Amino acid sequence: MIKKLLSIFHDSPNSFEGQKQGEEVLMLLRHHPFTIIIKVAFFALIGLVPIVLWIIFSALLEEHGWLNAFLFVSSIWYLVLWLGIFHSLTIYTLNAVLITDRRIIDNDLHGLFNREVSELHNHRIQDVSVHTNGLLETFLKFGDVTVQTAASEKQFIFHRVPKPEKVKDVIMRITASRHTGVKTMV
Amino acid sequence: MFTLEIIFNILAGLAFFIYWVIAFIILYHLSRFGIGVQPKKFAAAFLFGSVVLSATVIILFTRTDISAFLSL
Numbered sequence: 001m002i003k004k005l006l007s008i009f010h011d012s013p014n015s016f017e018g019q020k021q022g023e024e025v026l027m028l029l030r031h032h033p034f035t036i037i038i039k040v041a042f043f044a045l046i047g048l049v050p051i052v053l054w055i056i057f058s059a060l061l062e063e064h065g066w067l068n069a070f071l072f073v074s075s076i077w078y079l080v081l082w083l084g085i086f087h088s089l090t091i092y093t094l095n096a097v098l099i100t101d102r103r104i105i106d107n108d109l110h111g112l113f114n115r116e117v118s119e120l121h122n123h124r125i126q127d128v129s130v131h132t133n134g135l136l137e138t139f140l141k142f143g144d145v146t147v148q149t150a151a152s153e154k155q156f157i158f159h160r161v162p163k164p165e166k167v168k169d170v171i172m173r174i175t176a177s178r179h180t181g182v183k184t185m186v
Numbered sequence: 187m188f189t190l191e192i193i194f195n196i197l198a199g200l201a202f203f204i205y206w207v208i209a210f211i212i213l214y215h216l217s218r219f220g221i222g223v224q225p226k227k228f229a230a231a232f233l234f235g236s237v238v239l240s241a242t243v244i245i246l247f248t249r250t251d252i253s254a255f256l257s258l
Contacts, residue, residue: 014222028222065251072246076201079239083208086232090212093225107219112211115219 016098016105027099027170031160032142036092043085050074087112097158099170101177104147106156120156124149125175130164147171194252202240209236 014025054061054070061070091109098105104125108116125147132143143164147156161167209232216229 016221017219030224068246068249068251072243072250075239075243075246079205079236079243082232082235082239083205083212086212086228086235087208089228089232090215090225093228094215094219096221098221109215109219112215 014098019100020102024101025098026101026174027097027167029097029099029158029161029167031092031095032140032162034136034140034142035160036089039088039092040085043081043088047078047081050077097161099167099174101174104156104171106158118156120147120149122171122174125171126150128168128171128175130168132164145171191252198247202243205240206236209233 014028016025019025050070050073054074057070061067090112094107094109094115096107098107101122103122104120106118106120108118110116127148129146129148130143131146132138137143137160141164142160142162145158145161145164145167147158149156158167213229213233216225216232220226220229
């Protein structure tokens, strides 16, 4: 029972709401982990504030009997930080692009109550381009992938995705397979 | 003084309630819209950490003497 319950943490399928029967998820893309590591590192840095204050004012706090109050305020500080970290992680993890054998679904979460879902069927894809800008993106191998649809329609831009060249290849393959009828394998 | 203490306790309770409302929203988003394994792991870690930190806050709150501050 417990084993079955814990299995969702290692073999949960990439199924999603609105998935068609027989539709296969080829790729699940999120921003490069570097983008979230920067944010978490910033929160970790803020987490040092009570420790620094304790080092500086420990004698004063004990002298006035404010130790328990300081610990209480510090615990609230960490509780708020915890919320901030997981708010960032939620935004990061839910900003995902799904590439299936039939379409591309772009989930954009700008805030917890500001969600935009765009869908692009592979027969509408006209062109795919990759844009890697700067030292970090080059060395850490991430960049923007732009999918151009029919002329009057909007562009799909997937920002800071890891291995953009591979993503481009997969999108080009599913587009080609639409015309040839050969199923794409990733 | 007694009234101020009550107000402080109510404010602390309200802040705690707001925390768990936001925590519920985050957990709901991760479990409802999350695709794959990663959101589930995040949700589990967040819930575990929230429970531990909340328990710590409550314990430290009960140990804190508010009246000493209010008398300053």
